[in-house]
Amino acid sequence: MNESKNESNTEEILNLLFSYMPKIAEERKMDGLLILMADLGRSLVGADRCSLWLIDENKGEMWTKVAHGVDELRIPMNLGFVGHTVKTGESLCIKDAYKDSRFDSRSDQKTTYHTQSVLTVPLKNSEGAIIGVFQAINKKNPPYYFSPKDVEYLSLTAVYSGKTLESALLTKELEDTQAEILNILGEVSEHRSKETADHVTRVAASCYKMACYLGLSEYEANQIRLAAPLHDLGKVAIPDAILQKTGKFTPDEYEVMKTHTVMGHHLLKSSSRKLLQLAAEMAIGHHEHWDGSGYPKGLSGENIPLSSRICAVVDVFDALSSARCYKEAWSEEMVKDFFIKQKDHQFQKELIDILLLHWDDFISEYK
Ligand code: C2E
Ligand code: SIN
Ligand code: SIN
Ligand code: FE
Ligand code: FE
Numbered sequence: 001m002n003e004s005k006n007e008s009n010t011e012e013i014l015n016l017l018f019s020y021m022p023k024i025a026e027e028r029k030m031d032g033l034l035i036l037m038a039d040l041g042r043s044l045v046g047a048d049r050c051s052l053w054l055i056d057e058n059k060g061e062m063w064t065k066v067a068h069g070v071d072e073l074r075i076p077m078n079l080g081f082v083g084h085t086v087k088t089g090e091s092l093c094i095k096d097a098y099k100d101s102r103f104d105s106r107s108d109q110k111t112t113y114h115t116q117s118v119l120t121v122p123l124k125n126s127e128g129a130i131i132g133v134f135q136a137i138n139k140k141n142p143p144y145y146f147s148p149k150d151v152e153y154l155s156l157t158a159v160y161s162g163k164t165l166e167s168a169l170l171t172k173e174l175e176d177t178q179a180e181i182l183n184i185l186g187e188v189s190e191h192r193s194k195e196t197a198d199h200v201t202r203v204a205a206s207c208y209k210m211a212c213y214l215g216l217s218e219y220e221a222n223q224i225r226l227a228a229p230l231h232d233l234g235k236v237a238i239p240d241a242i243l244q245k246t247g248k249f250t251p252d253e254y255e256v257m258k259t260h261t262v263m264g265h266h267l268l269k270s271s272s273r274k275l276l277q278l279a280a281e282m283a284i285g286h287h288e289h290w291d292g293s294g295y296p297k298g299l300s301g302e303n304i305p306l307s308s309r310i311c312a313v314v315d316v317f318d319a320l321s322s323a324r325c326y327k328e329a330w331s332e333e334m335v336k337d338f339f340i341k342q343k344d345h346q347f348q349k350e351l352i353d354i355l356l357l358h359w360d361d362f363i364s365e366y367k
Contacts, residue, residue: 009149013044013153016040016043016044017040020036020039020040023036024036024037024040024164028168028171029168030065030165030168030169030171030172031065033164033165033168034051034052034054034064034065034165035065035066035067037052037134037157037161037164037165038050038051038052038064038066039067040157041134041136041154041157041161042136044150044153044154044157045119045136045139045146045150045153045154046139046140046141046150047119047136047137047138047139047140047146048137048138048139048140049136049137049138050134050135050136050137051064051066051073051135052064052123052132052133052134052135052161052165053075053082053086053132053133053134053135054123054131054132054165054169055077055086055130055131055132056074056077059074060076060077060078061074061075061076061077062074062075062076062077062082062083062086062132062133063075075104075107079104080102080103080104081094081097081100081102081103081104081118081120081135082120082133082135083102083104084102084120085120085121085122085133086122086130086132086133089122089130090122091119091120091121091122091151091154091155092118092119092120093118093119093145093146093148093150093151094117094118094119094145095116095117095145096116096117096145097115097116097117097118098115098116103115103118115137115138116138116144116145117137117138117139117144117145117146118135118136118137118138118146119135119136119137119146119150119151119154120133120134120135120136121133121134121151121154121155121158122134122158123158123161123162123165124158124159124162125162125163125165125166126162126163126166131162131165131166131169132162132165134154134157134158134161136150136154178226178275179226182226182227182229182230182275182279183200183201183204183229185229185230185233186200186204186228186229186230186231186232186233187200187229188236189230189232189233189234189235189236189264199318199322200228200229201229202318202365202366203228203229203231203311203314203315203318204225204226204228204229205225205365206314206317206318206362206365207224207225207228207310207311207314208221208222208224208225208228209358209361209362210310210313210314210351210354210355211224211225211310213354213357213358214310214350214351214354223274223275223278224278224282224307224310224311226275227275227276227278227279227282227307228282228311228314230264230268230276230279230282230283231264231279231282231283231286231311231315232260232264232283233263233264233267233268233279233283234259234260234261234262234263234264234265234266234267234283235260235263235264236263236267237259237260237263238256238257238259238260238263239256242256242257243257244325245325245326246325246326247326248326249326258287258295258296259296261283261284261285261286261287261295261296262284262296264279264280264283264284265280265281265283265284267283268280268283278307281305281307281308282305282307282308282311284296284297284308285299285304285305285307285308285309285311285312286308286311286312286315287312288300288304288308288309288312289312289345289346289347290304290309290344290345290346290347290348290349291344291345291346293345293346294312294346301348309347309348309351310351312346312347313339313347313348313351313352313355316346316347317335317339317355317362320334320335320338321335321363321366322366332363336356336359339352339355339356340352340356
């Protein structure tokens with residue numbers, strides 16, 4: 001091998017590493033990390049495509065995230081080169097995938113992509129356990145297959161990536177657990193069946209959409225999404241006879257029901273966690289009206305926290321669009337008319353403008 005070519009290679013590689021390391025060090029999100037590391041791997045070995053596959057033990061699958069892709073990609077854990085590497089811990093360097101019996105050509109068939117050369121190396125955590133696979137596909141330059149040097153570079157990157165991903169995986173696990181617990185609590189507070197579990201999930205998703213359309217940061221929108229399932233937590237304190245009454249409330253029953261706002265606030269307010277503080281704010285404020293005619297305090301305008309104003313719109317949108325034990329679902333037209341009429345009365349004008357502008361996106365959860 002030519003000496004000087006080797007040197008410039010080393011320099012290029014160092015440059016690549018130095019340009020990626022700070023970005024990787026700053027990235028906190030799993031999806032972002034997977035994409036950055038795949039980019040680094042791809043540049044490092046001159047591949048057309050590169051991805052990091054992580055193990056999902058529960059489902060017996062491997063998953064990854066691609067740039068601009070909305071959803072995760074998933075494959076069965078035991079199939080193909082990735083499956084082989086995850087099972088054996090061996091790296092593979094394949095010249096022509098179609099000549100190898102381990103190749104699973106179904107993804108090629110689905111996308112009309114042609115896989116030829118392949119490189120896979122295992123991703124290990126700090127204890128040496130395999131947590132995933134780094135895969136590069138189709139070397140871009142002659143001889144169009146990967147060299148032992150490429151195996152070495154990708155393996156080095158895999159060691160670094162494995163350790164970084166390990167801590168991100170722990171964080172993701174904690175965040176997923178947190179979101180799940182909040183959702184379960186929200187469902188419990190609704191006391192009820194499957195339908196209501198969906199209510200909680202839909203309200204959370206729609207609050208997030210509304211917050212994003214309003215221009216709140218990804219972080220703020222996500223906090224609102226996480227806190228939203230708890231807005232009716234206070235319903236745990238409402239007797240079933242009232243909560244599940246099939247007919248219209250008497251005025252007295254309605255007064256009892258209204259206390260779910262202060263009850264929820266009471267349950268959550270003693271926590272010093274920011275997220276639960278936000279949930280407390282949404283619990284007490286989500287039945288306030290923009291014009292001051294709501295409860296429990298009769299607050300108006302911007303005296304109502306923004307999170308509560310968002311939750312108020314989304315909660316009523318959900319209540320009207322679906323059937324409740326005391327009412328039928330309204331038609332889409334009736335729901336729309338209601339919100340147009342309540343602009344500046346029950347709800348802040350700007351929020352209704354967003355709801356109407358992105359109507360199809362919001363209503364899609366109900367179709
Ligand atoms: P929910 O069923 O989720 O309804 C949330 C909010 O959507 C209601 O808050 C109200 O602002 C709006 N909404 C729901 N249905 C209608 C409707 O038919 N017309 C209009 N204009 N708005 C509607 P609200 O009224 O403070 O009620 C809070 C919660 O109290 C309701 O949550 C529901 O769980 C319960 N509730 C309210 N009224 C009745 C009732 O007559 N019977 C029963 N069984 N429960 C009721
Ligand atoms: C619900 O969300 O099912 C009840 C509505 C409310 O009290 O906000
Ligand atoms: C439901 O399950 O969503 C209807 C019960 C109610 O909101 O009162
Ligand atoms: Fe409520
Ligand atoms: Fe609600």
